Amino acid sequence: MSYPKYFAPATGRRTDALALAIALALAPCAAVAADAAPDAEAAAAVDATELPTVTVSARLGQERPKDVPFGLSVTRGSDVEAGRLLDVEDVLRNSPGVDVNSYGGANDANVRIRGVGSLNQVSMDDGSVVMNIDGVAMSVRHASLATFDVDRIEVLKGPQGTLFGRNSEAGAINVTSRRPTREREGYLRLEAGQDGQHLEEGAVGGALSDQLSGRIAVRNSGSDSWIENANDDKPMVEPRETALRGSLLWDAGEGTEALLIVEGQNTRHKAGMELLRPFGDRPSLDLTPGVFDGNRKDTRRYSLQIDHELDASRITSITAHTRADFVATKGYDRRITQALYGMPFEYLVTDSSDERVSSQDLRWSSLPDAQRFWVLGANWSKSERSFDSLYLGNGNLQRRDFDTDGYAVYGESTIPLNDAFKLTGGLRYTNERKTYNGLYFTGGSAAPGVSDARRVDEDYLTGRVALSYALNPTTNLYSVAARGHKSRGFNDYSTQPIDSLPYKAASVDTYELGFKHESADRRLSLSGAVYLSEVSDDHLLGYDFNTMAVSTVNADTRSKGVELEGQWRLAGGWSFGAGVSYIDAKITSPATGVSGGDVAAGNRAPDIPHWSGNLTAGYRRELPTFWGLSAPALNFRLDYRSIGSRPADPQNHFDLGGYQKLDLRVGLENGPAEFYAWADNLTDERYDLYGNYSSPTVTTGVPARGRSAGVGFRYAF
Template structure:
C-alpha cells in the first residue's frame, strides 16, 4: 500500500563517474558527524543491519521542503520479480523506507507491529520474537528453526529470530500474507517478510541523522552513496543506537541494563556490461546488553526486577550477511544468481528474579540460566524470471542451502545440554501468471523441497548421555489464483495455497527420551480480495476475506513424571477480514490506515502440554480479534521565521489499536487491549530538518507477552512507556 513521504530527499550533485574523491570526502564528513559511532567503535563493537524498508507512493529523491510531490504507483518484488502491487494475487502490506524513518520504526519488529493483522510476541530481547500473520503462526516455538513466517533480506533467507534486529537504510518492507511456500519454501505457511535495502546510486547522495530522547535514547546514523568509477558505485550505511532500559533494577534503583546496537552495511554495484550487473553486500549488527524479561504481574509502577546488577552485561547477539547478487538480462528474461553466507551468534542470560522465586517457591533467590547459539549458513539461489512490465509474469528457479547451528543451555556444571543441528535443503520452484482473456488472469505455482536434518546432543545431569538422530523430509507447497481486472488498476482475485512448517528437533530437549523429531505442520488457505488504485495514485484501497486451516501446529510438551520436554500437536483455524488504504486528500493532508478482524481458534485437544492441557475451542494465543491503525499526515510550506528559507512543516499523528488476546494456548488469562499513539512534527528548510517526536503518548503499559505459572502467579513483560525526544537530519 502506498505510504506518505514527509521530507523529500535531495538527489544530490551529479558528479562524473570517474570522481571517487568526492565520495570519499562525503563519507569522512558523514562519519565525523556521528558523535557515538566512530570507526573505532565499529571495530570494537561490531554491527549488522537487518534492514527493513518499503515501497512508497512518492519518489525518494527531491528537495527538502518542496511543495510538489510526484505520485507513483507501488512496485514490489514480492514474487522475486518487479511488478505492480495491485497485480499481486494475494494480501500484501508495504511499508516505505521513508515511513520507516519518519515513524522511527527502528527494528523489523517495530515495523511488523504497525501492520494490521500482524502480531509479535517477544520477551523484549533480540532473539525471542514469534510472528503471527492473520492468526497463523507457531503456538509455541520449540526451536529457532520453528516458525511460520519466512524472513528474506535482499533475496537472502534469514532466521526469523533476526526479526528484532534493526532497520537501516531500507527501501521497503513487504509483508506477504497467506502461505508463501512457492517462492519462500517451508516455514512460510503464515506469510513472509520481504526486505529490500537501498542500493548504490550513480550520483552522490547521503544523509546524517541524530536523535536524543528520554531514558538516554540516542541514535546516530549516516549514509553515503555514489560512483567510485565509471562502472562501480558504492553505498555505506552506519547506525549506532542505545538507551537506558525501561525496567528498573530493584537492588540499586538504576536501569536494568543499557542496551545498545551498532550496525553497518556496505555494498558495491558493478555494471559489468549493459545487461549485466553484480551487487556485493556485507552487513553486520551487534546488539548488546538486552535482557529477556520475565516479570511477575502486576508489574508495578515503575516495573522492577530483583537481580544482581550487571547480570545481563554479557548478553549479545551478532548477525552478519555477505552476499553476491548477479543479474543478466536476456532478450525476454532475467537470469539472477544470489550466493550468500550468513552467521548468527547469540548469548543470553535468562532467569527468574527474587520476587518471582519467592512467589513460586517461598525462597527469595535468583534462578539463572544461559542459552547460547551459533549458526552458519551458506545458500545459493538461481532463477530465471520475466522482465519488468512483461505481459506474462513468470519465475522459475533452484535453491540449496547448508546450515550448522548449535543451541546450548547451561544452568550448572551438572545441569547442561549441548545440542548441534545440521540442515541441508534443496528445492525447485516456479510460478506463472497467465492472461486467459483480456481481463482474466490465472496464477499457478509449485515448489518441491528436500530437507535433510541431523541432530547431535550431549545431556549432562546425573550422568552424561550422548544422542544422535536423523530426519529426511520432502514436501510440495504451492498456490493457484484467479484474478479479474475491473479496471486497469482495480483487480479482484481469489487464491488457494498449501503451506508447510517443517519437522525437526527441539531446542529444549533435556534427555534422550525427548529427542525424537517433531512432526511437520500443514496448512490450506483460501483468500478472496480486491485491490484498487486511482489513476492519479491519490487513493488506494485493498481488502480481503481469508480462511486458513493448520494441522499439527506445534506446542511444547512436558511430562511431570519423567521431566521430559517434548512437542505436542494441535490443529488450528483462522478466519477473518482486513481492509487497508491511503487517501491523499490534497492541501498537504494524507489519511492512511487499516482494520483487521481475526477469529483464530484451536480445533483439537492437546494433552500433556507445558502449563496444562489445551482444549479444542480455545483461542490461538497472541491473536487479537480486532486490530487497526489510523494516521494523518500533513505537509505544508509555512511563513519564514528565524531566518529559515522556504520552511515546510511536516507532521504525522498515528494511532494503533490492539484488542485483548489470549496469553497462552490454555487461555489461562487474557492480555488487555491497548491504544498506542505516536507523533512527529518537524520543520524542513533546504536540505535540513529539525523535529520533535513522541512515542506511546498515552503511556499505555501494554504486554509484550504473557506466561502462566499458577492461578495466582503470572508473568510477562511490559513495553516501554511514553518517551519524548528531538532529532535533526541533513541530506546531501
C-alpha cells in the same frame, strides 16, 4: 514451575473495535474538512502531480502491488523513518493482521500472520514466517535487526512456500535496502531522548568509477531499560546496537550487473525479562546487578546477486552466507520464586547459539512489465547451528547441534486468459535432511555426559493457484488457494534423549478473496481481503512432570478473518493511512501434556486479538520566510495503534487486555535540513506486552515503556 517458559501479551483496556472501524471510514472526510482552507493554486499543482510508481518483489520480480494476486502490506523507507520504526519487529507490529510474540530479547520473536503460526515456538528453526533481506533468507528470530537505510519492507500474507521455501506457512517478510546509485547522495540523522535513548545514523553513496557505484550506511543506537533493578534502582540493562552495511553495484555491460552486500549488527545487553504481575508504577526485578551484561548477539550477512538480461528474460543468481551468534541469560528473579516456592532465589539459564547458513538461488524469469509473468528456479541451502543451555544454579548443561541440508526446485506463472482474467499457478518441490546430535551433562561438563543422535528426511510439495479479474484499469479482484508447509525437526530444549524425538511437520490450506485498487495518479490505494486458513499439526512445547522430558506436541488450528488497508495522499499536504483487521483464530484439536497444562479444543489461539488496527495522519505545509530560513516548512505525523484483548496462552488461563498507543512527530524543515521533536506513547498508556501463567495465583509478564520524548535532526544531500 514449568520449563521452558513463555511470554505473551498481558492485560490493559479493552479496545473499542467499532470506534476504530469508524475512524478508518471517516479519515478521508476529516482530511477534506481540514484541507478546505489551503491555497487553491498550490492544491491544484499538487493534484496535477502523479506520485512515483511503487514496486514490490513479492514474486521475485518487480510488480505493482495491485497486480500481486494475494494480500500484502508495504511500508516505504520514508514511513519507516518518519514513524520511528527502529527494527523489523516495529514494522510488523504496525502491519494489519500481523502479531509478534517477543519478550524483549534479541532472539525471541515468534511471528504469526492472520492467526497462523506456532502456538509455542519450539526451536529457532520452527518459524512460520520466513524473512528475506535483499533476497537472502534468514530466520524470523532475527526480526530485531535494525531498519536503517531501507527502501521498503513487504509483508506477504498467506503461504509463500512456492517461491520462498521452507517455514513460510503463514507468510514472508521482504526487506529491501537502498541500492547504490550513480548520483552522489546521503543523509545524517541524530536523535536524543528520555531514558537514555539516542540514535546516530547516516548513509552516503554514489559513483566510484564509470562502472562501479557504492553505498555505505551505519547506525549506532541505545537506550536505558524502563525496568529497574530493585537492588540499586538502576536500569536492569542498557541495550546498545551498532550496525553497518556496505554495498557495491558493478555495471558489467551487455545487460549484466552484480550487487555485493556486506552487513553486520552487534547487539549488547538486550534481555528478555519476566516480572511478577502486577508490575506497579515502577517495574523492577530483584536480581544481582549486571546479571544480563554478558548478553550479546552478532549477525553477519554476505551476498552476491548477479543479474543478466537476455532478449526477453532475466537470469538471477544470489549466493549468500549468514552468521548469527548469541548468548542470552534469562529466568526468574527472587520475587517470582518467593511467590512460587515460598523462598527467594535466582533461577537463571544461559542459552548460547552459533548459526552458519550458506545458500544458492538460481532462477530464470520474465522481465518486469512482461505480459506474461513467469519464474523458474532452483535453490540449495546448508545450515549448521548449535543451541546450548547452562543452568546456573545446578550446573546442568546441554550441548545440541542441528544440521539441515535442503534442495528445491520451483516455478510460478501468470497467464492472461483474456483482456480481464489472469490465471496464476505455482509449485515447489523441497527435499530436506536434518540431523541432531546432543550431549547432556548433570552437574557440569566435567561429569560423564549422555549422548544422543537422530536424523530425519522429508520431501514435500507446496503451491498455489489464483484467478484475478481486472474490474477496470485501477481495480483488480482476486481469489487464491494455497498450500503451506513447516518442516519436521528437533526442539531446542532437549534435556535427555527422550526429549529429542522429531516433531511432526505442520501444513496449512488457505483460501482468500480480495480486491486491490490504485488510482490513476497513485494517490489513493485501497485493498481488502477475507480468508480462511486450516492448519494441521502446529506446534506447542510439552512437558512431562514425571520424567522432566521436554517434547513437541501437535495441535490443529483454524483462523478466519477480514482485512482492510488503505493510503490516501490529498492536496494541501495531507496524507492518511489506515488498516483494520478482524481475526477469529481457534485451536481445533485437544493437546495433552503441554507445558502449562492441557489445551482444549475450541480455545482461542494465543496472542491474537479479534480486533486490531492502525491510523496515521500526516501533514506538510510550506511557510513564509522567517528567522532567516530561506525555505521553511512544517510537518507533523500522528500514529495511532489499537490492539484488542487476546488470550495469554494456548490454555486460555487468562485474557490480556487491549491497549491503544499514540505517537507524535513534529518537524520544522529548511531545505535539506530538519529539526523535529517526537513523543512515543503520548498518553502514557500503561499496558502489558506479554504474560505467562505459572500457577493459579502467579502470573508473570513484561510491561511496555511509558511515555518518552526526544528531539532529532536530519540532513539530506
